Each structure stands twice: as C-alpha cells, then as structure tokens.
Amino acid sequence: MKRPLYYLKIWWLMSKNSFMTWLAQKMLLLIFLTAKIMRFAFFAGFVYFISKGAKSLAGYNAPQVIFFFLTFNIIDIFSQFLFREVYRFRPLIISGDFDLILTKPYSSLFRSLMGGADLIDLITVPPLIFAVIYVGALLDPSRLQIVLYLLLLINGFLIATAFHISVLALAIITLEIDHLVMIYRDLTNLGRFPIDIYKEPLRGILTYLLPIGMMVSVPAKALMGLMSLKGIAVSFAVGIVLIVMSVKFWHFALTKYSSASS
Amino acid sequence: MKKYLSVFKISFAQEFAYRLSFIMWRVRNVMQIVLVFFLWDSVFMGPQPIIFGYDKAKIITYVFGLIIVRAFVLSARAQDVAGEIQRGEIVNLLLKPVSYFKYWITRDLSSKALNLLFAVLEWTILYLVLRPEFFFQKDPLFLGGFILLVVLAMFIFFVLIFLVSALTFWMPEAGWGMQFLIIVVAVEFLSGGLFPLDILPVAIQKILYLSPFPYLIFFPLQAYLGKISGVVLLKSIAVSFFWAFALWLLMRSVWYRGLKVYNPPGK
Numbered sequence: 001m002k003r004p005l006y007y008l009k010i011w012w013l014m015s016k017n018s019f020m021t022w023l024a025q026k027m028l029l030l031i032f033l034t035a036k037i038m039r040f041a042f043f044a045g046f047v048y049f050i051s052k053g054a055k056s057l058a059g060y061n062a063p064q065v066i067f068f069f070l071t072f073n074i075i076d077i078f079s080q081f082l083f084r085e086v087y088r089f090r091p092l093i094i095s096g097d098f099d100l101i102l103t104k105p106y107s108s109l110f111r112s113l114m115g116g117a118d119l120i121d122l123i124t125v126p127p128l129i130f131a132v133i134y135v136g137a138l139l140d141p142s143r144l145q146i147v148l149y150l151l152l153l154i155n156g157f158l159i160a161t162a163f164h165i166s167v168l169a170l171a172i173i174t175l176e177i178d179h180l181v182m183i184y185r186d187l188t189n190l191g192r193f194p195i196d197i198y199k200e201p202l203r204g205i206l207t208y209l210l211p212i213g214m215m216v217s218v219p220a221k222a223l224m225g226l227m228s229l230k231g232i233a234v235s236f237a238v239g240i241v242l243i244v245m246s247v248k249f250w251h252f253a254l255t256k257y258s259s260a261s262s
Numbered sequence: 263m264k265k266y267l268s269v270f271k272i273s274f275a276q277e278f279a280y281r282l283s284f285i286m287w288r289v290r291n292v293m294q295i296v297l298v299f300f301l302w303d304s305v306f307m308g309p310q311p312i313i314f315g316y317d318k319a320k321i322i323t324y325v326f327g328l329i330i331v332r333a334f335v336l337s338a339r340a341q342d343v344a345g346e347i348q349r350g351e352i353v354n355l356l357l358k359p360v361s362y363f364k365y366w367i368t369r370d371l372s373s374k375a376l377n378l379l380f381a382v383l384e385w386t387i388l389y390l391v392l393r394p395e396f397f398f399q400k401d402p403l404f405l406g407g408f409i410l411l412v413v414l415a416m417f418i419f420f421v422l423i424f425l426v427s428a429l430t431f432w433m434p435e436a437g438w439g440m441q442f443l444i445i446v447v448a449v450e451f452l453s454g455g456l457f458p459l460d461i462l463p464v465a466i467q468k469i470l471y472l473s474p475f476p477y478l479i480f481f482p483l484q485a486y487l488g489k490i491s492g493v494v495l496l497k498s499i500a501v502s503f504f505w506a507f508a509l510w511l512l513m514r515s516v517w518y519r520g521l522k523v524y525n526p527p528g529k
Contacts, residue, residue: 174282193297
C-alpha cells in the first residue's frame with residue numbers, strides 16, 4: 001500500500017458501484033436489512049434474557065455480557081462491511097475470472113479483500129456504535145480504559161483482517177470447500193460471549209491458537225479494567241504477527257494458482 | 263415408487279460430490295451446539311439448581327436434542343427450489359412424468375437420512391467428549407408424542423420452504439432474500455433452534471405460539487423432555503396438524519397461482 005490515496009480512490013469507486021447495485025434492488029435491500037436487524041434483535045434479546053435470568057455468566061453481570069456481545073458485533077459488522085468481497089471470491093477462482101484481477105494495475109489482495117463494501121452493514125453500523133457507547137458507559141470505564149478499548153478494537157479488527165486474508169488464500173489453494181468464510185464466521189461466533197464460559201482446552205484454543213478471544217473478549221475486558229499490561233501487549237503482538245503471516249500466506253497461495261479459464 | 267427411489271439414491275450420492283464441503287457444513291452445526299452447550303453449562307455454574315424452569319440435565323438434553331431434531335426437520339434440499347424458479351430450471355422437471363412435490367420430498371428425505379447419520383455420529387462424539395448430564399426419556403407416551411411432532415414438523419418445514427419459494431414466481435430477484443429472512447433467520451430463532459422459547463417473557467411466548475415456528479423444534483423437544491403432557495401435549499399435536507394442513511392448502515393455492523403468472527427465463 002505505497003499509494004494510499006490511489007487505493008482510497010479505487011475503494012471509493014468500487015464501493016459506490018456496490019452501493020448502486022443494492023440501491024437498484026430496493027426490495028432486496030429492504031428484505032436483507034430486515035433480516036439482519038431481526039437476527040441482531042433476536043440474539044440481543046436472547047443474551048439479555050439469559051444474562052438477566054442467570055444473574056451471572058462466568059462471573060460477568062448482564063451489562064458486561066451484553067457489552068461482550070456488542071463488541072463482537074462491532075468487529076463482525078465492520079469486517080463484513082469492508083470485506084464483503086471475500087464472500088464472492090470462490091466463484092472467481094472456479095471460473096478463472098481471477099485472471100482479470102491479476103492483470104489489473106493494483107494489488108490483487110486489495111481487490112479480493114475490499115472490492116465492494118456492503119451497504120446493508122453500513123446502515124447497521126451507527127445504531128450499533130450508539131449501543132456500544134450506551135452500554136459501555138454503564139460500566140463506568142476510566143479514560144485510559146476507553147483508549148485501551150479502542151486500540152484493542154483496532155487490534156481485533158486487524159486479527160479479523162488476517163482471518164479474511166487467510167480465507168482468500170485457502171480458497172486459492174483448495175477448491176473443495178465452498179463456504180470457508182462461513183466456517184470463519186461460525187468460529188468467531190464463539191466469541192459472542194466472554195471466552196471464560198468455555199472450559200479448557202477449548203478456552204486455550206480460542207485464546208491462543210484461534211485468537212478469537214484476543215479479537216473480541218480482550219477489548220471488552222480492557223474496558224472493564226480486567227486485563228493485565230502483559231495480556232494487552234501479547235494481544236497487540238499477536239495481531240501484528242497474524243497480519244504479517246496472513247499476507248505471506250496470500251503470496252504463497254498466489255504461487256499455487258492455476259487459471260481455470262479456457 | 264421406483265423412480266422416487268432412484269431420485270433418493272442419486273440425491274444421496276450427490277451430497278457426496280463435495281464431501282469436504284458437506285463435512286465442514288456439519289462441523290459448522292457442531293460449533294453452534296458447542297457454543298450453546300458451554301453457555302448453558304456456564305449458566306448452571308451458579309447456585310440456582312433450576313433456571314427458567316429447567317434443571318441442568320434437561321437444558322443440556324435440549325441442546326443435544328437440537329442436533330437430532332435439526333437433522334430431522336431442518337435438513338432440506340427443497341431450499342434449492344427458489345433458485346430453480348429464478349433460473350427457469352423448474353421447467354425441466356415440470357415437463358417430466360414426476361410429481362414436483364414428491365420429487366422434492368424424496369430429495370429432502372435423502373438429505374435428512376444423510377444428515378441424521380452424521381448427527382448421530384456427532385451426538386455420540388460430543389457426548390463422549392463433554393460427558394454431560396443427560397435426561398433419557400423412558401415414557402412411551404412422551405416418546406410417541408415426540409416422534410409424531412417431529413414428523414409433523416418435517417412436513418411443516420417442507421411446506422414453509424415451498425411457500426416462501428413460491429414468492430419467487432412474482433419477485434424473481436427477491437427469492438433468496440425471502441429465504442434468508444424466513445427460512446434462515448426467522449426459523450433459526452423462532453423455532454427454538456438456538457434456545458428454548460420458554461426463557462422469553464410470557465407475553466412474547468404467547469405471540470410466538472400463534473405462529474407455526476415453535477412447532478418445528480421447540481414443541482417436539484418439550485414433548486421429549488416431558489415438559490408438556492396430557493391436554494397440552496394433545497393440543498400441541500392438534501395445532502401442529504392444523505399448521506401442516508393450513509400451510510399445505512395455502513402453499514398449493516399460492517404455488518398454482520404462481521405457475522400461472524410465471525414467465526420462466528430461457529437459456
């Protein structure tokens with residue numbers, strides 16, 4: 001990314017195209033928007049009723065559990081908003097149309113990852129941010145905790161980016177699996193609740209091997225003042241290492257690409 | 263009958279065309295169950311032995327029961343019907359000497375058989391790994407009620423898919439969207455596919471029970487757990503029959519109206 005403005009302009013053009021595609025199908029936009037809001041509302045209701053009824057979940061009270069859920073959603077929805085193109089990547093590989101991307105004068109990774117922002121997710125972002133601020137304020141955090149939360153949120157987003165890049169790379173290497181990105185979604189769904197609800201060894205796997213805990217639980221815990229300095233430092237280190245490794249993996253995957261076109 | 267047996271065999275074989283994909287799809291189901299299992303396990307870590315009217319064994323049985331009931335009820339190839347209508351491919355089958363509904367019922371049964379095989383395997387592995395407290399129902403009355411409600415739920419879900427897919431006749435571009443809204447999102451939550459509906463406030467429960475969704479998963483599992491008995495069990499079976507019949511009539515009416523206005527895109 002040596003030319004940020006150049007890429008920003010390309011991203012804006014591709015996003016505009018993506019938004020216009022949605023706006024041309026207003027009925028479909030309305031249906032998917034309704035479905036997204038319904039799904040969020042149903043799950044939020046479930047989280048609310050279960051944490052209220054159980055009094056405490058792995059030691060967390062109702063507002064804290066809801067805050068974990070909202071933090072998960074903010075990372076999840078931002079990822080979906082920016083990386084929607086990942087969901088459309090496999091057909092490009094199968095049909096061989098990925099050749100057309102490789103010949104363009106921009107990064108093929110950038111195009112495959114951010115080739116079309118999602119309007120529906122964009123619409124749902126503002127109310128979600130409002131909910132995070134509202135519930136977060138109930139937890140009475142200090143300024144330092146808020147700053148750490150925001151930094152770790154960015155770190156969580158970096159980890160999510162690394163996951164998406166790995167999904168793209170795997171889609172090049174193997175054609176066998178047609179919903180790799182959904183498997184990633186299911187894995188991250190395990191972070192909807194504090195990672196502390198899981199028992200060992202699953203908790204360890206979700207914290208260190210598949211760092212979903214670092215992606216979602218750590219930022220929320222930092223806001224609650226429950227993270228040590230060492231834990232925070234490890235999270236940032238993991239975020240940086242993962243993003244570097246995922247880009248390397250992408251370049252390796254490109255060497256394995258064999259066009260399928262006629 | 264012979265031709266439908268062939269459809270069953272071919273459909274079963276087709277599921278194995280992308281073996282890894284199918285296995286990963288099952289892994290996705292397992293991950294969802296793992297999340298719900300640990301969530302409830304964590305809920306029962308507290309001092310309260312009974313929460314939302316469930317003890318730990320019954321709620322864990324509900325979670326494990328989801329694996330089996332979902333395989334029976336929610337595994338369905340008929341979800342491809344909307345796409346067939348949208349692409350015009352439905353015409354190929356309408357011209358053949360097979361009943362379109364029976365064709366898809368057969369394919370659904372094939373999908374259910376395969377998913378059930380895997381569900382039993384997953385159930386066993388999870389049971390051995392997690393060693394949960396489990397409630398085994400021994401009363402034949404409840405087991406009978408459970409089986410009857412599952413059979414009715416399978417039919418209700420099949421009809422629901424066709425009803426939603428039939429909307430594609432009028433709105434070809436919105437077919438997948440409607441499926442996502444009704445079959446994926448609404449069914450997932452309102453059927454009790456993620457959590458038992460009786461943890462919700464009574465007012466919400468009463469509204470939900472007026473819809474067909476709770477009769478897909480929630481009521482069959484309530485029958486297994488023995489949480490509904492006597493008149494309530496009979497009433498649940500009667501309401502399930504009502505929904506199966508009413509939705510079938512509605513679906514046929516909508517389907518044949520749709521076919522009349524349908525203008526299939528050609529190739």
